[in-house]
């Protein structure tokens with residue numbers, strides 16, 4: 001696959017644009033070539049998106065947007081295996097996980113198709129206010145206009161769709177800057193959406209690095225909303241750049257998962273295994289800190305360690321592979337350094353801790369201290385720390401002692417405790433008897449503290465791509 005950027009339905013390439021190879025994170029094979037767009041391409045893309053918003057999208061009825069999205073979902077379903085193989089090739093995602101991502105992406109488009117037809121406002125009970133008698137009031141939502149979308153490498157299809165499908169459902173137009181490590185699936189998706197009926201220029205994609213392209217994109221006067229998913233420092237910098245525009249930030253975390261002594265340990269172990277190691281832990285809600293009540297600390301480890309040790313590491317193309325490569329060797333080296341640093345300060349590596357090129361073996365660390373990077377920062381690698389606790393108060397304090405707050409998991413069979421803790425955890429979402437890593441695509445999703453700002457989840461993302469206008473009538 002050789003791609004450029006997509007502006008007004010035309011793929012722009014050549015004319016001095018730099019070529020970059022996309023290589024498999026697993027074996028370094030070239031899987032595609034991308035030509036980086038320029039600042040001028042950003043200008044053209046935004047101007048196009050602005051024109052198409054006013055000339056076309058504003059006139060397109062909701063039923064038509066819904067139909068186009070339905071067609072896009074059917075088309076993605078028909079090409080699901082091709083997309084899964086592309087995700088596997090460019091991101092190094094094990095094929096079973098890649099298929100899972102495509103399955104979710106299809107659902108995202110279907111949810112967006114339904115939401116395109118949902119109510120876009122509410123009736124206000126005007127006579128609740130003194131002086132409101134004899135009046136009718138509406139709060140009606142309108143699309144904001146041009147949305148700038150910036151996305152990360154780890155879910156290169158689904159997280160892109162969380163922005164593209166929702167913007168279209170809302171009636172907005174988009175300029176997308178996908179992750180430079182995974183632009184191929186984003187471009188294939190853009191073509192699919194146009195074939196399904198997105199008007200030319202409703203979706204524009206400019207490929208290249210964030211350093212080069214994001215500032216001119218998010219500061220453009222015609223951009224009304226910025227939606228970013230990626231790492232914290234970049235996200236908060238973008239928010240500063242975006243000034244008065246609406247901004248959604250979906251950022252990282254070091255998710256806490258709490259296992260009480262009345263929990264079903266088999267379920268907890270299976271869930272941690274999946275939630276801590278899927279896609280080599282490169283998910284922002286990956287299980288990172290596992291707090292286990294003292295009575296069940298050793299029994300949990302006795303069950304978990306052999307299962308982690310038996311995870312199959314290797315070629316993401318194989319159906320049997322559980323753990324593939326990390327996205328780059330630098331990312332794997334960083335994880336290895338953090339593990340070594342913790343070990344040198346007294347932590348115990350119960351399993352894993354080794355690196356071979358881009359691959360970090362699945363790792364469990366115990367005897368950690370709170371200040372260690374593997375505990376207090378986002379590891380974004382196949383690594384969990386397991387920490388004992390005694391009381392409910394103690395574990396709530398420990399879980400909340402974090403700069404992040406995205407999602408958490410609590411395992412207990414005491415429903416009163418479950419709700420008590422859910423109220424007290426400082427995160428955007430809490431699962432009971434499920435790990436932090438689980439996300440269905442229609443729930444409100446987004447962090448507090450340094451984990452982000454605003455919510456995604458189809459309906460919630462759409463709300464954030466609209467402005468509410470009040471319209472009142474005085475009955476004469």
Ligand SMILES: NC(=O)C1=CN([C@@H]2O[C@H](COP(=O)(O)OP(=O)(O)OC[C@H]3O[C@@H](n4cnc5c(N)ncnc54)[C@H](O)[C@@H]3O)[C@@H](O)[C@H]2O)C=CC1
Pocket residue numbers: 150151152153154155159177178179180208209210211214215229230231232234235249250251252253283284285378380406452
């Ligand atoms: N809360 C959420 O929903 C999610 C959060 N993430 C977070 O994303 C991170 C991993 O993804 P990456 O792709 O490595 O993140 P990243 O922040 O490096 O890149 C994300 C996007 O920002 C752009 N970018 C990078 N550096 C930039 C700069 N200096 N200025 C402007 N733009 C820049 C990139 O080109 C890319 O499009 C993790 O921290 C993870 O937790 C990932 C997925 C979902």
Ligand SMILES: O=C(O)[C@H](O)CS(=O)(=O)O
Pocket residue numbers: 154155158282283284285286439
């Ligand atoms: O959609 C998801 O599963 C997550 O948003 C991906 S990530 O945020 O965990 O990276």
